[in-house]
Amino acid sequence: MNLTEVADTVEDSGALRIHIINATENQLQRISSQLKLGLNPTEMKTVQAYFTKQGRNPTDLELQTVGQTWSEHCFHKVFKGTIHTPEGKIRSLLKTYISRVTRELNPPWCISVFEDNAGIIEFNKDYAIAAKVETHNHPSAIEPFGGAATGVGGVIRDVLGVWADPIACTDVLGFGPLDFNHENLPPGVKHPMYLFRGVTAGIGCYGNNMGIPTVNGAIYFDESYVGNVVVYCGCIGFLPKTKYAQNAQKGDILLLAGGRTGRDGIHGVTFASTELTKESEEASRPAVQIANPIEEEKLKRAIIRIRDRSLGSGITDLGGGGLSSAIGEMARRFRCGAHIRLDAVPLRQRGLAPWEIYISESQERMLLLIPPENAKAVLEVFDEEDVEATPIGELTEDGKLKIVSKGVEVANLDITFLFAPPPVERIATYDESQHEDATPPESHDLEKSLVRLLASSDIASREAVVRTYDHEVQGHTVLKPLHGEFGGPNDAAVIKPLDESWRGLVISCGMNPQYGKVATYRMATSAVDEAIRNNTAVGGRRIALLDNFTWGNPEKPDRLGSLVQACKGCYDSAKNFMTPFISGKDSLYNESPLGPITPTLLITAIGIIPDIRNAISLDLKVPGNPVYIVGQTFRELGGSQYFRLKGIRGGSVPEVRFPQAKDIMDTIVEAIDRRLVVACHDISEGGLAVAAAEMAFSGRGGLSLDLKDVPREKTVNRNDLLLFSESNSRLLVEVPEKHAKEFESIVTDVPHASIGRVLKDDNFLVKGLQGRPLVTADTRELLARWNMGSEGGR
């Protein structure tokens, strides 16, 4: 089918009218694919019915607008649709599990959740924190530098899109093994090393250039990331509560500000909602966006000035779907229509069709709503900051999206229609296979295992990457990603956002794709536990969570089933920890010729610390101090780094046990507040052995440990299991000798034991269950091994 057979021009507007009213189902589908609308047969028929009722055929711009608005990327059909599971029907994953936590807990400190560009929570009585984490997997797989940089740029704009000043960035990444054999790469898939370098450079470039510290993150390596790279970019913002203005009304001006509009990024959202194939590279080149952080820096300055003078009535960023999605969302939000003059949009190049202008995803653009009486003042601010800003239309009361190009109407759609796609129904199946105890025979050279784990890809130091990110700019980073003399791995970042207050915010994350390979419910509960544990370890509390899912094709029932179970895990654990979800984002369809991606859930935790002077770092402090373990160790090494080292798949993934898990976190916070803790570190990948080694080599002294008293389930009857189990809700705590009694009185209701002492010299000694020495190492040597792993990436 040639497009000219079903289209004619709409006067001199540059738009085409597409004849769909009389089209057959077959023709409809061909129109959808030829125009790259990404609409399925049901959706095309819904569109056809709508226009039949209007008595006219749609323009290409109207069809593209529908395609963008209904895309998975913009509308989250999977999370909002109906799913048939073996346990019955779920009407919306989002409402049934994720946002339900928040609804049920209903904390008074949640200001705006799941409705705006970023979640907003209270910081203190005058200020609020905004937080958002984005996925940018697909663009980064095609062009790693630009994909990652625009991922950061996009999430910063999300935060600007709630009038918040960005104060910190985070990044969590997943790559294939860096030594992956070139010959085994399928056509179109780029080598992990190339992706690694490009992505990390892109992230550093954007954050550094904009002067936003990148303070927290993680990098994981997994075979399933060869075909699908994982790029999560987060941004935390800060705003005075009274300056959060989303109250636009009819007559307010739609002002497009920032970079000019070009052909870049067209169909980015439909591209993100499909699987990558070997043709993806060529086909999606136009979907690659070009980053210009300095433009966004100027934009930020202007927006914050406009905010501080309360000149705007609404704001949103231009991300996926470009103008089409930003304008539609704004009109719906303020229960208005919108009239747009497309000719007013400043263009970077000539020859763009109206629909291209309307859905282009050119970067560094924001849409502001301005009451007419403030327009002059706002335009002056933009002018002073050398940012182009152009009124392109206004909100109206007719509930219609009307767009004019060259004096001709090229769109006239009901906003309500635009936001009522036909419901999606999908089928999910559960993986019922039993995971047997896959425990290998007992290993006795545990020192060697420890050393190998410290240098292994998921545990080794990230210094080579972290130092390329500015984590100090803005001068408010209290606990840094690399701590102290030896650059130890702190559990969370602490930020002091106000000059006049000691109150701080705590940023941490939790993720473990190895668990996702085995059981996604437990992966989810573990990720929530880990994020909260990391936050708790430095003194964070009153925690809010963000969820990011990276999954395979949800149209395949097994992938959807594992997603449902992960969502359930999110609900169960967050509800029990009493930590609401405030924002989230998903990236589905991560499949490549090498197969689906390992289900990968990132949980980001944002906590509060009342006084940053009481923040706790991981490094051991004073020789002679006792070191306690809090929490119990179970025989659950499925997905553990130890099993991975031994080449074992399967086994039981760590569970999170309530109510104990929450009691442990609360207890640690109480001990920190009573100033009984001088060092604290969470136990995660690599278990007790790795956590203890990290504490030891991050400080100036050493550590001796005795495993005999470690609280454990009976079946943990071997030294290797005890050292390397990754059971959740466990932390190591250094307590000043003089406070030991008081500390014990606080932890009395949760499993705990004094298991070691800080040493003056550099020894790292572990005595086993039978009283024999298991590890006799030098902390400087362990540090060197941990640092050596870091060289792999550079």
Place this chain on the structure above:
Amino acid sequence: MQHWKARVEISLKPGHVDPEGETTCQSLRDLTYPVKSVAVSKIYTITLEAEAQADAESQIKEICQRLLANPTKDDFTYQVAEAK
């Protein structure tokens, strides 16, 4: 006034360390290519108005001296031709 097109190359003066070049060189060797050395330079394509070739060339020279090159570490070369 005629339009002229200049191709300007800014490169490091001999003897100066070129960390980007060295790092790239090492990476290529790591990928087993028999690379001896890598030098990084920057190319600008500039279109400008001038009465005559000589005039265009002298402006380009000044542009190089004034902004595009730092004489402490950079060399520059340029070719100017009529823009089509």
Place this chain on the structure above:
Amino acid sequence: MNRDEIRVCILRVAGTNCDRETKTALQDVGMTAEVVHFKQLSTKENLMEYDMLVVPGGFSHGDYVRAGAIWGKKLMATMGKDIRRFMDEGRPILGICNGFQVLIEAGLLPQSQGVSRFPEAALASNSPSGYNCRWVYLRLETANTSIFTKRILKRTLRIPVAHAEGRFLFEGKKADRQLEELINNRQLVFRYCHEDGEYADGKYPINPNGSLYDIAGICSPCGTVFGLMPHPERAYFGWQSPNWTMETGKEPAPYGDGGLLFESAAEYLEKKF
């Protein structure tokens, strides 16, 4: 003049991004600091109303061409006359990180023969290459004329660097002579060193960027123009230090080492004007 009467102009252009924390530090020292857009200063406002000028860190104009190059040339082209007068009257100019790069590119440092039309030195790409954010030790060269160091009574300071282009160098053939001149003129202010004060001697990461002679900061012959790659404003408060938690049982020290530079400038201005 009283300290609170001292007006400091923190200049910014597109891409400047360390202005806020620089202002916080200067205000805390007791001076009155304002962040002023370059456009404003070159049109509406007057540089001569200020007592000190700070060119803060960031990526001015994206650091395209070379770090600091575009702003350096613009600065001299649009307000060179004011800058010269400002300097001649002994009013201090401080360039931090990107600001140091700007001062070098503007020909305001090292000024061995007065303001130069072309840069006399360069802050080249780091060696090893790439952006590097880390805390370093700086050794104060006691025989220096800088007015920014008079309050520093110890030998070494701990301050972070964060840059990709900070390798100080002179032109190959002339380097030895220029370096000698820098030392003889007492323009050498800070050199990268070990914790105990021993010079880095080019060793990475003690010298984080491969700078010639471990140079981290230099001043003009008269000492009022000063540029350095490390960020004193990020080492102003005690809690900004990377290991303040080492001091167990104690709260972080109220101040870090960076404030000494601003304190020195304030004292100089109090006395001079």
